[in-house]
Amino acid sequence: MVSKISEAVIRIAGNSQDGIQAIGGFLARLAGRSEQEVMTFMTIPSTISGGPSIFQVRIGSGEVLSAGDEADMLLAFYDHSYTAHLGSLRKGGIVVYDSDHLKPEAIPAENLSKYRHVGVPISSLTIEAIGGTGRDKGKNVYALGLLARMFDLNVPKLHRLLQERFTGKDPKIAETALNAFNAGYNYTLATAPELFQFKPGENVGQAQVVMSGNEALAYGLIAAGVRFGAGYPITPWSDIMELLRRELPKYGGQFQQCEDEIASVSMAIGASWGGRVAVTGSSGPGISLKTEAIGWAVMAEMPLVVVDVQRGGPSTGMPTNIEQSDLNIAVYGGHGDSPRVVIAPSSVEDCFYSAIEAVNIARKYSTPVILLTDQGIATRIEAFKEPDLQKVVQDISPDYSAVTEHKPYDLSAPDGVTRHIAPGTRVASGKYPVVTGLEHDELGHPTGSPKLHVQMTAKRRNKLKKLATELPAPVVYGAPEGQVLLVSWGSAQGPVQEAVKAARAAGKAVSSLHIKYISPLPNDLEKIFEAFTHVFVVELNDEGVNGIGQFGGLLRVRYADKKIRGITKCDGLTWKVREILDRVAALTA
Numbered sequence: 001m002v003s004k005i006s007e008a009v010i011r012i013a014g015n016s017q018d019g020i021q022a023i024g025g026f027l028a029r030l031a032g033r034s035e036q037e038v039m040t041f042m043t044i045p046s047t048i049s050g051g052p053s054i055f056q057v058r059i060g061s062g063e064v065l066s067a068g069d070e071a072d073m074l075l076a077f078y079d080h081s082y083t084a085h086l087g088s089l090r091k092g093g094i095v096v097y098d099s100d101h102l103k104p105e106a107i108p109a110e111n112l113s114k115y116r117h118v119g120v121p122i123s124s125l126t127i128e129a130i131g132g133t134g135r136d137k138g139k140n141v142y143a144l145g146l147l148a149r150m151f152d153l154n155v156p157k158l159h160r161l162l163q164e165r166f167t168g169k170d171p172k173i174a175e176t177a178l179n180a181f182n183a184g185y186n187y188t189l190a191t192a193p194e195l196f197q198f199k200p201g202e203n204v205g206q207a208q209v210v211m212s213g214n215e216a217l218a219y220g221l222i223a224a225g226v227r228f229g230a231g232y233p234i235t236p237w238s239d240i241m242e243l244l245r246r247e248l249p250k251y252g253g254q255f256q257q258c259e260d261e262i263a264s265v266s267m268a269i270g271a272s273w274g275g276r277v278a279v280t281g282s283s284g285p286g287i288s289l290k291t292e293a294i295g296w297a298v299m300a301e302m303p304l305v306v307v308d309v310q311r312g313g314p315s316t317g318m319p320t321n322i323e324q325s326d327l328n329i330a331v332y333g334g335h336g337d338s339p340r341v342v343i344a345p346s347s348v349e350d351c352f353y354s355a356i357e358a359v360n361i362a363r364k365y366s367t368p369v370i371l372l373t374d375q376g377i378a379t380r381i382e383a384f385k386e387p388d389l390q391k392v393v394q395d396i397s398p399d400y401s402a403v404t405e406h407k408p409y410d411l412s413a414p415d416g417v418t419r420h421i422a423p424g425t426r427v428a429s430g431k432y433p434v435v436t437g438l439e440h441d442e443l444g445h446p447t448g449s450p451k452l453h454v455q456m457t458a459k460r461r462n463k464l465k466k467l468a469t470e471l472p473a474p475v476v477y478g479a480p481e482g483q484v485l486l487v488s489w490g491s492a493q494g495p496v497q498e499a500v501k502a503a504r505a506a507g508k509a510v511s512s513l514h515i516k517y518i519s520p521l522p523n524d525l526e527k528i529f530e531a532f533t534h535v536f537v538v539e540l541n542d543e544g545v546n547g548i549g550q551f552g553g554l555l556r557v558r559y560a561d562k563k564i565r566g567i568t569k570c571d572g573l574t575w576k577v578r579e580i581l582d583r584v585a586a587l588t589a
Helices: 020-033 079-088 109-114 122-130 139-150 155-165 171-186 213-223 238-251 261-273 284-300 327-332 348-365 375-379 450-470 490-505 525-529 550-559 577-588
Strands: 002-005 007-015 037-043 052-060 071-076 089-098 116-120 195-198 208-212 228-231 254-257 279-282 304-310 341-343 368-374 381-385 482-488 510-514 517-519 532-539 564-568
Touching: 007 020, 007 079, 007 195, 020 037, 020 052, 020 139, 020 155, 020 208, 020 381, 037 375, 052 079, 071 079, 071 139, 079 089, 089 139, 122 139, 122 171, 139 155, 139 171, 139 195, 155 171, 208 213, 213 238, 213 304, 213 348, 213 368, 213 375, 228 238, 228 261, 238 254, 238 279, 261 279, 261 284, 261 304, 279 284, 284 304, 284 327, 284 368, 304 348, 304 375, 327 341, 327 368, 327 517, 327 550, 341 348, 348 368, 348 381, 348 450, 368 375, 368 490, 375 490, 482 490, 482 550, 482 577, 490 510, 490 532, 490 577, 525 532, 525 550, 532 550, 532 577, 550 564, 564 577
Parallel strands: 002 195, 007 071, 071 089, 089 116, 228 254, 228 279, 279 304, 304 368, 341 368, 482 510, 482 532, 532 564
Antiparallel strands: 007 052, 037 052, 037 381, 208 381, 341 517
């Protein structure tokens, strides 16, 4: 029997060494190439030796806003995978398990009555298909073949994906992978209760790209015209660094791996002073090390893009888990009054366009811009409409045209907005500016003048106040007034909006507001808040000593509105829709 389905949530559980991320990646990329929506979620161990890991992929013919609360199917490679993740499966869901590791007789009777079980000797059949190394090297691709049969996936497209994956390697590797896949696809699923087929996607005829958030952000930086970056490896920022190191030379640029975080940000600042916005990045611990130099860039009014891919903290915390706990250091980190711009992308697609926007804001306002993403967005895979590169790609090469005179810190400039000229630009007056981290006059010369310090501090502040007036106002998702407004930022947007849909379907007056611009905030948010009885800020960090959460605390300080409260958690996992709904119900009871 073949059932037509509009979506499915598939959870793959095993060890990181089994290549389960590769299976999920193939499924996600196939969905994107099949004009469907897709979103993924993964966990990986933080130890070099590896360990238990999952990859969850949600494929839908319609809108997909989250990776899904419950799985429709669990693919378990080991008994510990089965035991640990059976609870993530919906009642009546299907378990496909490797019967070489989990024996049917070891499955409790209550589980057999609650879930549908399909046992396949994946390890031994893979060895039979491709030889003795199959147990460790090919069972993931064999399992992909099983899934392709169960969900009637496009085999020619999967074959191409497999061949692309091994391009440039020994042709025998691709041949072995195809043999493993075909063996899994051709296996007779005698115990399978039914087969499935996805309904046609709604994005028919739409060219889509499929990538992770880290990939989208890196390509966005390249499209924005960035040609220099510097960094130091740290999870989960390193993927961006590796992609830029590989791709920038193709466009006449380069990426420098430095000896530490301080050198990285300092080198990027130097490159930006050279006339073209540069990028550096890290995760929480590395951002701590960069804060002094970021303050230098604020004082010198130097355009700079800093990427912070958040992970669990503090200290080295949980390096491979999601958290949104770097907001405070992004907004306030550093000594003295050092205002900077903070932007938080909400999706993989938004990572691409936010990178371009960050570069343009940094250039226009001569200021550091922090792109605040997180491990959830960084590693998850989504499909989105292919960007119109003719429109978005830009050249930000410096202009060396001679000027009569130039004051990089001109106090008469409207709203305090000034820009540097590239070194080597001729100044006819002969008065060349300098750059320093000390307080300075209009040409950059160091000064201890109390009057100038007050004026320059106001200049650095006022230009960001000007930016706030230009930021687009966020749009309420749902009705513009009601009982509950859920405020989200970063990767929480999708689950929050899905929670709103569920709540409104149940007749509840719930809406949401997603805020992308963390600092400065867009103007007039208080007018939106006034239309709701409760305002709950949904974020992935601890409630803190004030019981509000980091962004909730920032909003309380800004608007002095006691109805702003937090819905927070810090378990290292993404939000589930039911978690949000349960918390709202408890707080409004």
